[in-house]
Amino acid sequence: MKKVGAILMVLCLFVVIMVGCTKESKENEKGGEESKVESTESKTSTNKKIKIGFAQKTLENEYQKALAEGLVEAGEAKGWEVTVLNAKNSIENEQKNMETFVSLKYDMIFINVVDTEAATASINAASEAGIPVIGIDSHVAEDAKVVTNIASPSYGNGRLVGLYAAKQYDVDELISTGLLSGNKGNPGGLDRRLxxxxxxIEGRxxxxxxxARKFAEEFEQQLVKQGKALNQDANFEVVAQGWGGWSIEGGLPEMEDIMVANPDINCVMGENDSMLIGAMGAIEAADKLDQIQIFAAADAMKGALEAIMDGSSYKATGLNDPVLVAAKGIDVAAEVLIDGTDPKSYEKIVYTDAACITIENAEEYYDADATF
Structure with missing residues (x-):
C-alpha cells in the first residue's frame, strides 16, 4: 500500500509540473503573438504614406497649374499622397485650406501665398501644430515660420538675360527700352527687373x-521718381514702364501705349513671358518686329521658347520652370521628413539654377507636351 501511495504521489507531481509547463508555454506563445502585433504596428507607423498638402493660391493660369501638377508628380514618385487645395486668389479660402491640412494632421504643407502678410498667421499656426511649412514660388513674410522658400532665382535669371541683351546691340548704339512690369510693389518683379x-549695365x-547692381538700384530709383531712367555709361535707357498684370492680355495694350509715345524704341524688356508674348503681338501689328528686340527675365514658357526657336525678335528668357521648382521642393521635403535634416538649417530661400535661354539652347528646354 505504501508503495502504491508513493507511485500515486509521483504521478500527481508529474501532472502538476506538466500543467504548469503547458500554461507557461501558452503564456509565452501569447506574449510572442503580442510582440508580433507590436512589431507590425511599428512597421506600419514607420512606413505610413506621407501626406503633403499644397495650399495653392490659384489654378487659373498655366504656370500655377504646372506647379501643382509638378508637386503632385514629384511627391507620388516617392509614394507620397499630395493634395492640392485651390484658394482661387482668396485670402479667406487660403486660411480655410491651411486649417484643413492642420486638422487632418498632414506631414508637411507647401504654400504659394495669395498675400504675403495675410498668410503669416496660417503658416505660423501650422508650424506651432508641429507641421513644417515650405513657401513655394511666392515670397512669404519675414516673420512667417517656414522651413524655407523654394523659388527660381528672379534676380539671377534677369541678370543673365540682361548680359545677353547687352551683346545684341553695337557698343555705340543706345538701347532704348520699353519695360513691362507685373504689378506695383511685387518683390519678385523688382528682383527680375533689377x-x-x-x-x-555690367555687360555694357x-x-x-x-x-553694376549698385548702378541698377540707382537706375530703379530714377524710374520710380521720373517714370524713365538713363545710365549714360552703359548707353542704356528705359523710356516708359507699363504694368501688364503678368498676362498676355495686359501686355498687349501696355505695349501699344509705349510704342505710340516712343516710336523709336529698339528694345522691350519685361518681368515674364506672358506680358511679352502680348507685347510681341502689338509689335507685330505695328510692323516693328525688325526694329524691336524682346527680352524676358522669366519664365521660359512654351510659347516664348517657340518664338525664340523660330528666330523671331523674341531673343531670350530666363528659366522659371514650375516643374523644377516643384521637384526642388519635394527634395527638401524628403530631406526633412525622411533624412531627418534640421528644418532650421536651411537658408531663407532655396533656388533652382539660373539660366538664360536663347536660340542656341532653347531646344534643350522645350517640351511640346508641357502644360506651361
Whole structure:
C-alpha cells in the first residue's frame, strides 16, 4: 500500500509540473503573438504614406497649374499622397485650406501665398501644430515660420538675360527700352527687373556685378521718381514702364501705349513671358518686329521658347520652370521628413539654377507636351 501511495504521489507531481509547463508555454506563445502585433504596428507607423498638402493660391493660369501638377508628380514618385487645395486668389479660402491640412494632421504643407502678410498667421499656426511649412514660388513674410522658400532665382535669371541683351546691340548704339512690369510693389518683379538692369549695365560697362547692381538700384530709383531712367555709361535707357498684370492680355495694350509715345524704341524688356508674348503681338501689328528686340527675365514658357526657336525678335528668357521648382521642393521635403535634416538649417530661400535661354539652347528646354 505504501508503495502504491508513493507511485500515486509521483504521478500527481508529474501532472502538476506538466500543467504548469503547458500554461507557461501558452503564456509565452501569447506574449510572442503580442510582440508580433507590436512589431507590425511599428512597421506600419514607420512606413505610413506621407501626406503633403499644397495650399495653392490659384489654378487659373498655366504656370500655377504646372506647379501643382509638378508637386503632385514629384511627391507620388516617392509614394507620397499630395493634395492640392485651390484658394482661387482668396485670402479667406487660403486660411480655410491651411486649417484643413492642420486638422487632418498632414506631414508637411507647401504654400504659394495669395498675400504675403495675410498668410503669416496660417503658416505660423501650422508650424506651432508641429507641421513644417515650405513657401513655394511666392515670397512669404519675414516673420512667417517656414522651413524655407523654394523659388527660381528672379534676380539671377534677369541678370543673365540682361548680359545677353547687352551683346545684341553695337557698343555705340543706345538701347532704348520699353519695360513691362507685373504689378506695383511685387518683390519678385523688382528682383527680375533689377537683374535685367544689372546685366545690361555690367555687360555694357564691363564693371563687376557688385558695381553694376549698385548702378541698377540707382537706375530703379530714377524710374520710380521720373517714370524713365538713363545710365549714360552703359548707353542704356528705359523710356516708359507699363504694368501688364503678368498676362498676355495686359501686355498687349501696355505695349501699344509705349510704342505710340516712343516710336523709336529698339528694345522691350519685361518681368515674364506672358506680358511679352502680348507685347510681341502689338509689335507685330505695328510692323516693328525688325526694329524691336524682346527680352524676358522669366519664365521660359512654351510659347516664348517657340518664338525664340523660330528666330523671331523674341531673343531670350530666363528659366522659371514650375516643374523644377516643384521637384526642388519635394527634395527638401524628403530631406526633412525622411533624412531627418534640421528644418532650421536651411537658408531663407532655396533656388533652382539660373539660366538664360536663347536660340542656341532653347531646344534643350522645350517640351511640346508641357502644360506651361
Amino acid at each position: 537683374g535685367l538692369f544689372t546685366g545690361v 560697362i564691363g564693371c563687376t556685378e557688385t558695381e
